[in-house]
Amino acid sequence: MKKILSLVLALALLLTASAAMADVVKIGVFEPASGDNGAGGKQEVIGIEYAKSIVPTVEVGGKTYDVELVIVDNQSATDKAVSAAQELVDAGVSIVLGSYGSGVSMAGGEVFADAEVPAIGCSCTNPGVTSLCDYYWRVCFLDPFQGTVMANFAMDEFGAKTAYVLSQLGDDYTTGLATYFAKAFESMGGTVINEQFTEGTSDYTAYLNNAISGGADVIFSPTSTTVASLLINQAASMNVSMPILAGDTWESSVILDAAKGTNLTICMSTFFDEKDESSPQAAEFVQGFKAWLNANPDKKTNNGGNDIVAAVSALGYDAYMVAIEAIKAADSIDSVAIAEALPSVVTTGVTGSISFDEIGDANKDMAYIKKANTETGAFDFVKTQTVAELAK
């Protein structure tokens, strides 16, 4: 027993020692690879990995540093996220990217703040991620904006008067987005039926029945993709006719697979559209990323087996580039120096220009609305919506 233990310890030491040899700057990747958000987390990671293949080194103090990604799995759970974040801190990362899902980012944020390591959220949209943590920044828009966009869309597009809003207990992403949608919808004179389900629920027929019997015109259910596939499947077998709306998580091939061949109307808001060719950066990214996916079969598997560019991959790419800019601006690989340099970084990413406000949020004001095409199994672009348009 003792021998095995010492062998194990020696092996662990060797592994850590070998990693610390060359001139390396470590970037932590804090994403779920398992649990409810595992599929989305993997797509965000491949965006980051692709970005690293484009920019594998960074100049600091006249010396070239190799970037090393330290990838941990936060298992989509807030309690596991704390251990995963500690693992990153222990590995000595200079900056952290992620996570998909707001709850895990909020939990991990405490650890990063304590260790004074800056973190850049890719697709965590809850306001609490940055407002409650001095070391968190993010490159995407927020839930109050996204919720308002979808509430407007529900009223304008479908003439909805009553919305059935379904969210998951104990999940900051879904509760937050659902709350902000409900607020916006009610302020425009609509009626909201609010219901919540507990984690691990399989049976959504009762909820769908509640939506029908409550006379809802539209369902808003910003859930994880795992829940979404169950919900869509059951809605299809019940012949639910009202449109189902959701947030950015539903822009995933999981949704397309579940919705294919059904009569459902499914729309969601998201950060990016691969067919939008107005920006040269975006066009170049889409082309390069697709080629990279097709050349790396295991990355393609992580993308859901196709080469559709998910918005979260684009955000992962942008977050990596922002991190590189911050390291350059700080001219140091010290995490505190990077945290000081980060707020003033301004770049043009593939999801639009990125600059941070005093809370640490990106100044982003445009959402893309897409619809799942149930015949072709692809996303159809519907429209873009900006804050300025909403104010009218």
Added chain:
Amino acid sequence: MKKTTKNLINIALLLLMFVGLYFLEQHFGRRSMLITVLKKGAIYALIAVSMNLLNGFTGLFSLGQAGFMLVGAYTYAVLTIPMAKRMAVYQYYDGGIINFTVPTIVGILAAGALAALLAMLIGMPVLRLKSDYLAIATLGFAEIIRAIIQWDTLGPITNGSNLLKTYPTFKSVIPVFAAATICIGVIVLLINSTYGRAFKAIRDDEIAAEAMGINLFHHKQMAFIISSFFAGIGGALLAMYQGSLQANAFKASMTYEILLIVVIGGMGSVTGSVIASFLFIACSEWWLRFLDTETYLFGGTVKLPLLRSGFRMVVFSVVIMIVVLFFRKGIMGEKELWDLFTPKKKKEGIKP
């Protein structure tokens, strides 16, 4: 050995431990894995000992520990979140309705007190049940507590099911160990008192114990309340350790984990539970982590088989099954560490 010298030795050992901890922290840094594991291990040690008091010493098979930890953790967090941060934490409830904060130490004590109060209320009906019925009833209560805390009508107090954070936490390992040591010390004193002997009598034979004049219900309830009090404090410490808190994590599987720690350490051994806690946490957070990473040997040509995410927990649970099946007495059986150093006439080996 005289009692006073024994006490002196104990105090000296404790002092030595704290001095040692201080130097470890100075040397490795407070964010190192070693210190992290020590912090979490100390908290789990307290929780495991509190569960052992019930399951190992009194023979009450309760599976409600996660519920009481949850109550403690929430009590502490809700009472200590700074006023300035409440608006952002209770973002869906307009800042919540609690308009005061209490100092950390008061928060921790309140956590224990509320858990104990709840235990008193639950204990009155539940403790009349026998063995596995008691287990399933306490498990049920823990789930009900979780549902109530997540209920959005209570949102202005508990923040519904959403994350609580920004409450004060500890930075150093010393206060964690101080809190855990004091609590475990109190439990040890209790176990060595007449009450402790009564608990053990109930465990060994209820009917005989009653015949000896032990008030069964009174003692069972006392064990249940005290165990829950310390589980509540353990919950508060765990919340501080994590830095953020959500009711969702306090599922039945958390109770199972603690139960397995108690079993590995030995039902009825305080030091067993403490040792097992540190081993359990060190293995799951640190030593076995390498099982989760895909590893290539010989310059990246040979991939080690089986190693990928999740393998650590498989190995871990196989080890636990081996302990449960073949080393049923666990590491320490019913013995304590100090029993090993005190010569006795009839000496038994510690090996199961």
Added chain:
Amino acid sequence: MFDRILPYLLSGISVGGQYALIAVGYTMVYGILRLINFAHGDIFTAAGFFMVYIATALPVQFAIPLVIALTVALGFTVERIAYKPLRSAPRMSVMISAIGVSYLLQNLMWYVTGGLAKQYPTIPWISESITIGSATTKVVTLITPVLTILLVIALVTIIQKTKIGMAMRAVSKDFETAQLMGIKINSVISTTFIIGSLLAAVGSVLYFSNYTSVTPTVGAMPGLKAFVAAVFGGIGSIPGAVIGAFIIGICENIIKALGYTTFSDAFTFALLIVILLFKPTGLFGEKTSEKV
């Protein structure tokens, strides 16, 4: 009014039937070994994963028998490895072993699947939609209660009429005496686990055809609820477990219909506690007296 209730009632009866198939496994094992088999819910989940993987290679009509066979083998193995060595140990040790097995199975399934939800294959006919009055649902919703009741009738017949059934009843009445009478305890216990796992496998096919995604922890809640159903009906009593399961399935859906969705799980446990306090032997349980 009936139109409004019908959809909830339908899904309640369907869920109840699935709980019933799991609950029978709990109640039989408890009746014989006095053991709460915490791993039973995980065996149910494992059956789901067997189907996910086997259906990629075989057509469904061959996959289903194979899934049932594998699940039975798993249940049998678990009993042999984790419970049999502890036959003379205190009941608490066996229960802890059951918790350990549950922990192991969940972690193993997490490892194999990478912790991601897997899509359950579509089984022809029973996955199709059907409209009854005001409700549209899947065919499986209607089949479940019928199949459940048929299986339970068959099981009760086995227990009442056959030799092994008689042995089971004898063992559950008095473990030691039955042993002295020459009943092969181990084969009786194995049979119990085989029957329990078989029903769980059938239950899993029905359950996952309705709720088509399988995760490593998906069986935990249905497992616990089925256990509550078994206690509610009087643990050890098979008809009791079935009736308990239907009552719980229907109540759960009615609570959701009333809008208390947060409490649909908590309700089950509240029911359990009320039953334990006021009628610990359940609806149909036999009175037992504690032996000194």
